[in-house]
Amino acid sequence: MAAPRKPGRGSGARRLHVRVKTGKGRTTSSRDWLERQLNDPYVAAAAREGWRSRSAFKLIQLDDRFGLMKRGDRVVDLGAAPGGWSQVAARRVGAAEGAGKVVAIDLHGIDPIAGVTILKKDFLDDDAPAALRQALGGDMADIVLSDMAAHATGHRQTDHLKIVALAEAALDFARQVLRPGGHFVCKVLRGGTEAALLSQMKRDFASVRHVKPEASRADSAELFVVALGFRGSRD
Numbered sequence: 001m002a003a004p005r006k007p008g009r010g011s012g013a014r015r016l017h018v019r020v021k022t023g024k025g026r027t028t029s030s031r032d033w034l035e036r037q038l039n040d041p042y043v044a045a046a047a048r049e050g051w052r053s054r055s056a057f058k059l060i061q062l063d064d065r066f067g068l069m070k071r072g073d074r075v076v077d078l079g080a081a082p083g084g085w086s087q088v089a090a091r092r093v094g095a096a097e098g099a100g101k102v103v104a105i106d107l108h109g110i111d112p113i114a115g116v117t118i119l120k121k122d123f124l125d126d127d128a129p130a131a132l133r134q135a136l137g138g139d140m141a142d143i144v145l146s147d148m149a150a151h152a153t154g155h156r157q158t159d160h161l162k163i164v165a166l167a168e169a170a171l172d173f174a175r176q177v178l179r180p181g182g183h184f185v186c187k188v189l190r191g192g193t194e195a196a197l198l199s200q201m202k203r204d205f206a207s208v209r210h211v212k213p214e215a216s217r218a219d220s221a222e223l224f225v226v227a228l229g230f231r232g233s234r235d
Contacts, residue, residue, distance in 0.1 A: 042215050046084070053084035055147055057215035058224070059185075060088055065211070066226055068143055068183050069093050072100045076132060076141045076177060078123050078170050079148030080104035083113050089145065090115040103135045124169055129176045140179035146170040146186035149222070163187065164194045167225070171197065175204060180232040190221040201227050 042054040051057070063069050075089040086104040093100025095115030102116045105123045112118070117135045121128060133139070148166050167186045174184045184205065201208045206229030216222055 051084050051087055052082045054215065056084035056088050058147070058213045059085045059145070061213040061215055062185060062211065062224060062226060063088070063092060065213075066183075066209075066228065068185065068226075068228075073142040074100060074136050074139055075102045076136075076144045076174075077102065077104045078144065078146040078173065079106055079166075080118075081106040081108045081110050083110045083116070085145055085147050086110075086113050086116045089143075101136055101139075103132055103141075105132065123173055129173065132177055141174075141177045141182060142179060143183045143185070144170070144174035144178055146184075149187055159189065163189050164197060168194075168197055171201065171204075174230075175233050178230045180230055182230040184225075184227040184230065186225050188223050188225055190223055198225075201225065204231055205229055206231065 042057050046052070046054045046056060069075065069089060069092040071092075071094045073093040075093055075095075077086045077089060080086050083104060086102055090096055090100075090102045090113060093102065095102045097115075100115075102113075103119060104110055104113070104116050105119045105121055105128070107120070107122050109120055110118050119131060119135060121131060123132075125131075132141070146167070148170065149163055167188055170186045171184065174182075178184065184201075188210075198208065205227035207227070209226045209228075211224050211226055212222070213224065216224075
C-alpha cells in the first residue's frame with residue numbers, strides 16, 4: 001500500500017482554526033472536544049481517505065517504521081471497534097485479495113470490513129484463543145495488535161493500572177496464539193510499562209520498544225509497546 005499523504009501538508013494552504021462556542025446544552029468539555037476534532041488534521045485525513053478512525057494513522061506509522069506486516073500475514077486485532085486498525089491491516093497484508101487474514105475481536109459490533117473476519121466476543125473468554133485459531137484456518141497469528149484503552153476515570157494512577165491490566169491480558173492472549181518470530185503491539189500510558197510486564201515481554205520477544213507515533217496527540221499520555229520476534233510460549 002502506498003504511504004498516505006501526510007495530513008495537513010501538500011496543499012500549501014494554511015488551515016484556519018475553527019472555534020466552537022459553548023451553546024445551550026453544550027458543556028465546556030464537549031465544546032473543547034468538538035473543537036479539537038474539527039481542528040485535527042488526522043481526523044480530516046481519516047474522513048478523506050476512508051479510515052474509520054484517526055488512530056489508523058498510528059498503525060500506519062508504526063508499520064512504516066518497524067515493518068510489522070507483510071503481504072500474506074495473519075493478523076489479530078484485539079478490541080478492534082470501530083475497525084480503523086483492522087482496515088489498515090487488511091490492506092497491508094492483502095486480506096481482501098485472499099493473500100493474508102485479519103481477525104477483529106471486540107465485544108461491540110463492528111460494521112463489515114473487506115477481508116476481515118469479525119468475532120463479536122470478549123478475548124478474555126476461555127474459548128477465545130481456539131475461536132481465533134479456527135478463524136485463521138487453524139494457523140497461528142503473525143501479529144497481535146491492541147489499541148485498547150480502559151474507560152478513563154480521570155485519576156491518573158487508576159487509569160494507568162487499568163490499561164496495564166489490559167496490556168497484560170493482551171500479552172497473555174498473544175502468547176497463546178502467536179507463531180515464533182511474530183510481533184505484538186499494544187497501547188500503554190506514559191509513566192512506563194509496569195516492570196513485571198516489561199520483564200515478561202523482554203523474555204518473550206527479541207526486541208521491545210516504547211514508541212509514540214506522530215499521529216498520537218501531543219497532549220495524550222498514550223504510548224505503544226512494539227515487541228518484535230516472539231520466542232515462543234514457555235508454558
